[in-house]
Amino acid sequence: MSGPNTDYDPVEVTPLQAEQVEAARDAALAAIAAAADLEELKAVRLEHAGDRSPLALANREIGALPPQARKEAGQRVGQARGAVNKALAARTEVLEAEHEERMLVEETVDVTLPTDKVPAGGRHPLTTGAELIADIFLAMGWEIAEGPLVEAEWLNFDALNLGPDHPARTMQDTFWTEPAENHVVLRTQTSPVQARTMLTRKPPIYIACPGRVFRTDEYDATHSPMFHQVEGLVVDEGISMAHLKGTLDHFAASMFGEGIDTRFRPSYFPFTEPSAEVDLRCFVCRGVEADSCRTCKGEGWIEWGGCGVVNPRVLTACGVDPETYTGFAFGMGIDRSLMFRHGITDLRSFFEGDVRFTPAFGTEL
């Protein structure tokens, strides 16, 4: 290696000789090709393309050449350096790719390891069920009305055409608060919400009332002192039983699937006249080969709830003019609807608060 060219010397400098340059280039290319990893390539880069590399030094000598020789030597060295840099870049790319590939392999983890650090929570099916139902009615432009669980006797019974001596009062086993003369009960139905709505706003009224209700039933697999109902009420001009049927068919199809409709049977409720029991077409067998169906027990239909045209006496008690308006109302059990929707056999599952139960309903919207 020579030092800086301090004295002008017209004699051709050795490092710039073609053989020398080509040898340096070939040595560099060989070293680059031989570099096994990025570490080695880094050393090769320093040795063959660094400031102290033969080609770099040769490059520095060019200025010392006579002008006529500079061009040729410059081209020669430039091409050699270009070839080396290109090889370096190419080798770098290859080695980086190899490195990345190796790293990715090395960093492999077992993705099947559990990740459930905090156990999953979930909302209760009675909550999501009530919301599912509410959303069906909201989509029709209805509103969701609510009321208190501890309710005035007048609103729970009298306003709904259930006078103190009405035989139907014995159909409902009511929890009374002390003293009974205060006429305050745990609501036995969500119907007082209907009465409250009619008393506090003017028709047209389109409401659904989901909520908790109480009866003095002993607690077992099919009875509970507390359960849940959803009732609907429409009060408008020209409302008929046909609108009730249309609404319930839509409700049934929305909750249990396309093609599931309802059927009416005459029944009796003090707050409606005419009154009907509503049966739901069995959503499992759809009435086809019902005999072997466990859901409807061979009936093809499932008892779903009660409904009817609002008794004009109820409208009167709640300040709605029965000459102008008619209405319909319906009610069904949410717990019961969910039991057959999900195949739940014991009502108590809803009220035991077992943390294994609720999260299973996480997929419910």
Place this chain on the structure above:
Amino acid sequence: MKAPVSWIREYVDLPAEVTTEALTDKLTLLGLKLEAIESPGAAITGPLVVGRVLTQDKEPQKNGKTINWCTVDVGDANGTGEPQGIVCGAHNFGPGDLVCVVLPGGVLPGGFAISARKTYGHVSAGMICSAAELGLAEDAFGGAGGIIVLPADTEAAPGTDVRPLLGLDEEIIEFEVNPDRAYGLSLRGIARDAALGFGAVYRDPCDRLLPAADDAGHPVLVEDEAGCPLFVARTVSGFDASATTPEWMASRLVAAGMRPISLAVDVTNYVMLETGRPIHGYDADKVAGALHVRRAAAGEKLTTLDGTARALSTEDLVIADDSGPIGLAGVMGGEATEMSGSTTRVLVESAHWEPVSMFRTGKRHKISSEAGKRNERGADPASCEAAADRVVELLVELGGATAEPGVTVVGTVATPATITIDADLPQRVAGLPIDTATAVAALEGVGCAVTVETELATTGAPVNRLSVIPPRWRPDVTDPFDLVEEVLRVVGYDHVPSVLPREAAGRGLTRSQKLRRRAGRTLAGAGLAEVVCFPFVGSASFDKLGLEADDPRRETVRLANPLSSEEPELTTTLLPNLLTTAARNVARGAAGAAIFEATTVAFPSTGGPAPIYPTDTRPTPEQLETLFAALPAQPLHLGVVLAGERERTGWWGEGRDADWADAIAVARRLATELGVALEVVAAVHQPWHPGRCASLRVAGRTIGHAGELHPRVVKAFDLPARAAALELDLDALMAAAPERAVPPTLSTYPVAKEDVALVVGEDVPAAQVEAALVEGAGDLLESVRLFDVYRSEQLGADRKSLAFALRFRAADRTLTDEDVKGARDAAVALAGARTGAEQRA
């Protein structure tokens, strides 16, 4: 109500091809809902035939018993026509008798399969049956516990099926009868609907030639005409008290769910089932003087047929004779005048009673009788005379009695009020085309008298109006809409079309409803499972929570009729039942329970009683206010319990149990989700650990508490150590949620970060230091966050170092070092002044 099909068919000419299923389908569509179809012979399969005993050899056995080795003619039923050899242990029959024989291959109730088997030295090929073995009442067919011996005049050849002779082929329909369908509690009424449904000929059992009323009958004085609009009395004498109830009557009573007692009683019950009219029979010789119908006098007592001595209310209607009350009118007769085995004169009472009085008396004395059930729903007043006459007829026919000449009838049968409707009302209410002719035919079909009048409306169009007199057996039909239901059930509910009502312009969910959904999702997202508990508690629940005697949460709404005397109160706090639920989960093997419940609790009202207003008009706004004020305050609460494992142990490291911080974290996360600024302040409040309880405040008002439970509470509920809980007023939290979000202005100038470590006394809350830093730093402070709490010997035992990360940024410029230093120093200075904080070197 249970009704044998053959009995229904007695009054209606149903075509033979109408199956029981078709009949019940039709009746269900008419409003008499099928509950079940029973058949007494359903449990018997295989050959059960008439047999004539040919020989009967008595063979004493070593065990002292004597058995009968019989040969029985069973015709061709055994396939050979040869007599059948059968061993029988009973002795109440002999050669020549007609008996019931089950042949090998038959199965009796209880799955008792019959086969030919060797016994007592013979091959016994079948069995001669007793009533009990066939699932019949022991004494049915005069068996008295032994073999059934068919009456000698039975016209059935040996080998023929014996089921029809025993009523075993009968089908019994059980109906669910709604309170408005009193007529459904009689064969008369059921048959009438069956006739209506099939367009068949109907014979009314009450349609009979009646003797004229006179003054010669037993004297009756009705002193309360409103309570007893009609009273019919008849008397028979010479009744043979030893006469027994004929088999056909007894089996019908049993089929209808009643117990045969004696001929006289059975006749009254039979006629009640037939006509729907409850009848009472007195031993006429025990009745002293005229019958008085009146309200009981104060202090009067009566021992009823069930042997119960009852103190009567002055509202109870009674029948009295010279001795005082002898019957609770329409509900239950008295013991003193009860018919017995020696009764030869029977006084028959067939009266119509005011239903409300019946209902109240039944409820007051807790009597649910067959008579009361019919009287409180309202039986047909026009059936009184006919039913009494029918009873007399049967007592004469079956009991050898003689009808005494007198016929007492006090009162009259009122004609039901006329209801007038537009002929198109059924069509409008049903939403189904029903023309006038159809409506009229339907109403007449159910027994109404209908007159059509055509008027001209103001438009000049003719309008048909119907004047309708409902039948007397339908006391429930009083209103125009009742007529609509009658028309519709005849036309068919299944014809109502399905039409969606117009779309309403709804306002969607209310704010509160949306916020509740949001809160529920947030809590579930935080790993909490929602539970639903009953609201019932007792004082023991509050004791377990360690509440002081004067804790306002002990002021509860009490139930007058709780299911459990242990839990007669409505809860004021969600915690007791949530803690019980958490403990149940742990007891069932869960490593932990993170649960929540959001529902209302009740605090007693300070208002007066909730009034009962009339219902013929809307209550005034003031009246409504009084009503609402009488109800308990019922705020929506959120309760959370975190007990046991909160984070699991795993490959990532050790898990951990829930503690105070988890409960407060839930409150904070919820507040953040709802956009509410929640202040957390140390507090002492049961049932929480006094050093690990926070009061949760919104705008200075406490809305709840969170933290670790008191160790004694943890123990009382059997929970894992350090269990934590939260309870807050969710209504109050939601009320503080902002109507609309206010986003920050986003500055793109660089942030300047400064950390400060402040040494304070152990009792200084970090939140207080942070609040001082925020206030002191001023507007340039973008955020502050406590990132470390450090204690050391060097600091001193009662000192701690709080390390805060401060971020500064201006909206309009890059901050200079002086800006940042100034703000930081001001922050530290205020913290120092407020809390004694010293910056740590």
